[in-house]
Amino acid sequence: MAWFTDRHFFLLAVALYGLSAVYSVFLWRRGFRTDDRANYFLLLAAFALHTLAMFLRGFNFKQCPVNNLYEATTFIAWTIVAAYLVIGLLPRLRFLGAFASPILFAMGVFALMPALDPPHAAQPDFSNGLTSLHAALILLAIGAFGLSAVAALMFLTEEHDLKFHKLRAIFSLLPPIQRLERVMNGLLFGGILLLTAGLSIIPFLPTEKSDGHLKNDPLLPYSIFIWLFYLVLLVARWKFGQGGRRFAWSALGGFVFILLTFWGFLLLSPIHHP
Amino acid sequence: MNVIVIGLSHHTSPVELREQFAFADVKIPDALKSLREFGIAGEAVILSTCNRVEIYAATSLEPAKAFAELKQFLKTAHAFENPLGEEIYTLAEPHSLQHLFKVASGLDSMVLGETEILGQLKTAYKLAHQHKHTGARLNKAFQRAFNVAKHIRTHTSIQRGSVSVASVAVELAEKIFSSLAEREVLVIGAGETSEKVARALLSRGAKSIIVASRSFERAEILAKEFGGRAVQFEDWSAEFEKIDIAISSTSAPHHILDRAKLEPLMRARKNRPLLLIDIAVPRDIDPAVNFLENVYLYNIDDLQSIAADYLKQRKEEIVRCEQIIAEKVKPLLEMKKVRPQISTDGHRLKPMSAES
Numbered sequence: 001m002a003w004f005t006d007r008h009f010f011l012l013a014v015a016l017y018g019l020s021a022v023y024s025v026f027l028w029r030r031g032f033r034t035d036d037r038a039n040y041f042l043l044l045a046a047f048a049l050h051t052l053a054m055f056l057r058g059f060n061f062k063q064c065p066v067n068n069l070y071e072a073t074t075f076i077a078w079t080i081v082a083a084y085l086v087i088g089l090l091p092r093l094r095f096l097g098a099f100a101s102p103i104l105f106a107m108g109v110f111a112l113m114p115a116l117d118p119p120h121a122a123q124p125d126f127s128n129g130l131t132s133l134h135a136a137l138i139l140l141a142i143g144a145f146g147l148s149a150v151a152a153l154m155f156l157t158e159e160h161d162l163k164f165h166k167l168r169a170i171f172s173l174l175p176p177i178q179r180l181e182r183v184m185n186g187l188l189f190g191g192i193l194l195l196t197a198g199l200s201i202i203p204f205l206p207t208e209k210s211d212g213h214l215k216n217d218p219l220l221p222y223s224i225f226i227w228l229f230y231l232v233l234l235v236a237r238w239k240f241g242q243g244g245r246r247f248a249w250s251a252l253g254g255f256v257f258i259l260l261t262f263w264g265f266l267l268l269s270p271i272h273h274p
Numbered sequence: 275m276n277v278i279v280i281g282l283s284h285h286t287s288p289v290e291l292r293e294q295f296a297f298a299d300v301k302i303p304d305a306l307k308s309l310r311e312f313g314i315a316g317e318a319v320i321l322s323t324c325n326r327v328e329i330y331a332a333t334s335l336e337p338a339k340a341f342a343e344l345k346q347f348l349k350t351a352h353a354f355e356n357p358l359g360e361e362i363y364t365l366a367e368p369h370s371l372q373h374l375f376k377v378a379s380g381l382d383s384m385v386l387g388e389t390e391i392l393g394q395l396k397t398a399y400k401l402a403h404q405h406k407h408t409g410a411r412l413n414k415a416f417q418r419a420f421n422v423a424k425h426i427r428t429h430t431s432i433q434r435g436s437v438s439v440a441s442v443a444v445e446l447a448e449k450i451f452s453s454l455a456e457r458e459v460l461v462i463g464a465g466e467t468s469e470k471v472a473r474a475l476l477s478r479g480a481k482s483i484i485v486a487s488r489s490f491e492r493a494e495i496l497a498k499e500f501g502g503r504a505v506q507f508e509d510w511s512a513e514f515e516k517i518d519i520a521i522s523s524t525s526a527p528h529h530i531l532d533r534a535k536l537e538p539l540m541r542a543r544k545n546r547p548l549l550l551i552d553i554a555v556p557r558d559i560d561p562a563v564n565f566l567e568n569v570y571l572y573n574i575d576d577l578q579s580i581a582a583d584y585l586k587q588r589k590e591e592i593v594r595c596e597q598i599i600a601e602k603v604k605p606l607l608e609m610k611k612v613r614p615q616i617s618t619d620g621h622r623l624k625p626m627s628a629e630s
Contacts, residue, residue, distance in 0.1 A: 158449075162446075162449060162450065162570050163564055163570060166572065166576050166579075166580065167579065167580055167583055169449060170442070170445055170446060170449060170580050171435070171583075174449075176448060176449055176450055176451055176452050177449070177450055177547070178450060178451050178452045178547060179452040182452065240544070241544025241545045241546065242545070243545055243546075243568065244545060244547070244567050244568040245567050245568075246567065
């Protein structure tokens, strides 16, 4: 089945994300009044295909599949759906899937653009285990920020309903907004821990590639900015009780910013895109 | 034997009349015994609640004769001498069985779909069964009614949602807070509805209740009842730092809480979510506070419209429930055709132990 590559499996996973996104529109129009089990299983099936695609790619190249923009995007999407499948075991938090699937679908379509997946060089960019760990930790962190943005979107929808569409708010089966806020907070906290770990590996990475470039690499200040942004967000919440709508908008805005800028900075980076 | 029903309910008679026909629990066994001794019924169950007094009887008498005797029995048992008209209803098969199923399912209740009646019906049946006043017909009918009620509860939305202001308020609180266990509730002005809301919140696990009323004495009585504490009316805003839910029902002619007053209070409470329930008319809380972050304001109209919408949904389910009932009654009627009749000679009837 050589003609059926890891990209084909990923394509099937994206198709399921798309199906789930369509189903989510119906759920939303029905006011989230029925359990989101169907969506959960759709995303579970998509996750299986997505995982298979990543495994195949990893085995083919004998390294963690985090070498180009296609792989980075699929890794982030995989983290989002994996974290969702765990959180979605709680019935009411299962509705996160309805908010996550359009984002997963969009990320999948973006990742499938051929230009993002150039053929691997003879000498892989990430030839060292520590380098792979660095990349994986950062992408896992972005995935956690992504799911927290999904929870933020859900929070904002429900909060708006509670204030202005009171009937819809009460008839829906969405979880209490305070619980959503905790989920957001937990994911951001996990994300910043992963990002911190990922960034703190940098001094120990092989130097032959980064030597002379690190200071000029725009991805470094970019990563520090992202790290600081989320740190400030968490400290503001912990120290000054900055919760609710502003917290949710910040979590959502932060991830949208990453989605819009990450690939650009990755392409600009002489180390990551030599 | 036919199963028949005679009774009065909130549909046909006012409480002033219903209370005259109510049976005290202790008197029901004797009343059932009399019904059988007089030969009116071979089996009987008496259901006496605040909303209805009904006698379910299995009798071999002609329905018309049985109804006349049962009516007389009711009047005699309660020394009621005035004439009775449409306040009393009488139903023969299949309507009697359908009525029993409807009552069990809460379809005939004042609050459509409520479940309390099922418990009351079970108690009434148990009492009759314990005193051996039920037999094959009523055992089968009641067991089937309980099963149908369960089926309707799980397969329709007849019992979904809250249809009272108090329970809607609780549901709202559960949409905002992860758990009610750690929530403190402030009741400002002690009206009947705010009391009910506070009670409902307490029953769902709210941590404590603080009562502020213009009459401190009244506040203390209420607080004691709730196991909470009373504060002077002038000091209610000082409690905002601690509380999570405020229920307001004062008779003030103007807003007692507005945006300017709430903003600093929200800062003091570190912007924790705050649910405000304004039951007062004229309103106690300026609607503009709803625009503040983490503040959720609901007035009496909001709560009532949610309750009304739930009720509307329940009403839309009635047709489905009635179809289920019609289907479930059929086998019971067919079973009667093929089963030998049990005599009503006053002998002890063998109760059925299990429902097929």
